[in-house]
Amino acid sequence: MKKRMIYLSCIALLLGACSSSDKTKEYGVTDTKSCDNALILEANKDDLIKDKGSIYCAVDENLSHLDQVTAFVKAGYQAERINEFLKLSYYQDKLTDRYIAYDDQKKSVEDVVTYVNIGLDQPYFTNMDTIQDTKNPLMLINKYHKLPDGYEPVDLTPTPNACVIGEDYSCQSEPQYLVKEVAEAFEKLVEAGKQEGINIKAIASYRSFAYQKNLYDYYANTEGKDYADQYYARPGQSEHNSGLAVDVTLDNENFNEIEKSPHYQWLLDHINAYGFILRYEEDKVPVTGYNYESWHLRYVGKDAAEEITKQGLTLDEYIARKAGK
Known part of the structure; x- marks a missing residue:
């Protein structure tokens, strides 16, 4: 001053x-x-x-x-690149030193700022942030942001068209639940699919912290911690713990081969109209930190889903670019 x-x-x-x-x-x-x-x-x-x-x-x-x-x-920057940084609405003054350290002069300025805002310039699970607004369907849950310890959504309701173990292929758990707003949106998506002769079945949705811990610990013990961190989120850092995510299969096909379905493109083309995005895309593994999951849908609300899809971003990138100066 x-x-x-x-x-x-x-x-x-x-x-x-x-x-x-x-x-x-x-x-x-x-x-x-x-x-x-x-x-x-x-x-x-x-x-x-x-x-x-x-x-x-x-x-x-x-x-x-x-x-x-x-x-x-x-740091040796010229005015042109400095201006590129400063003009971004999501550039944050407090992160300047980290932008400079992360910038290899090969990435675009937009990517440098976005990735540092996400936290990708630092090891996973560092500077962990506990999510405060757990009612926001846009809340970011990843390797830098976790749900409060023991968190459980208050408005869980049965997941529409949920699979039944022993009857449906790829069924992972039952009974299943989703946050009420998400369940209503998913039901509309399921009905739209039926109109096209497509059976969209929920094979996994809400998971408790205890369930997620058992799942993570099993793979950490059998396959190693690095494998578990790539394929299975730690408890409190899984979108399934929020009740905002649902894993699906189509027409009773194997869930991890869902993209081979003739109806898969229809699913991708229509989920954003009901507030869902494909959360872990194949070409975004370095951004999300998780392996490709063609079956994992995340609810973010219709407006955000359409904007994220239009811009070709992940939820991580979308949130990072909404951050103000």
Whole structure:
């Protein structure tokens, strides 16, 4: 705040400095006509950036992002790429150092900011965040965000068209439940499928923490922890613990070969109209942190589902790009 007051109180000096070639040349500024930020050059006496004045003059908004711009300049960035960072609505000042450390200059600025916002610049399960708004159908549950310990949805209702063990192929558990809003949306999806001669069957939906722990521990003990973390979420970090996710199969086919069904494309083309997305896509494994699951549907609400699908994003990316400065 003190720096800002100094800057604002010296506007006259700013204008005068911009018209003085001798003054601005001291800071590496050659085009004095385009320099609107000489005040920063006057205020900042860091020898490392003293000859980088032309970069400051070409950067937008640097009065409000002085510390961030300086970090980029010290890291050797040019004004064009700095501007790309600052113009993003989901760029976060507090993450500037992490953006710089993660940026290999090969990824787009959009991807760098998105992936760091997700947390992918750091090992999984670090800086774990406990979800506060558990009533939000858009809540992000992954390897960086977990549900409160012992969480259980309060409005669970029986899952429509749920499988029956011993009768239906690939049935994983019964009885099954979903959050009421999700169950109602899934029922509409099932009915729409029936109109097309497609039987969309739920093979797994809500799971308790105890169920998820037993599932995870079994594979961690038999296949190893790395395998379990790739294919099975830890308790509290599984979407199934939220009651917002449902695994499906089509026409009683093997669930893990569902994409081979002649009706699978119909499913992908219509789920967003009912508020669902395919959560773990094949080409997004590095983003989601989980293996491809062609059968795992996640409810996020109709508007978000259509926007996520249209933009070709995962839920992780979508949430990361909604973060404000």
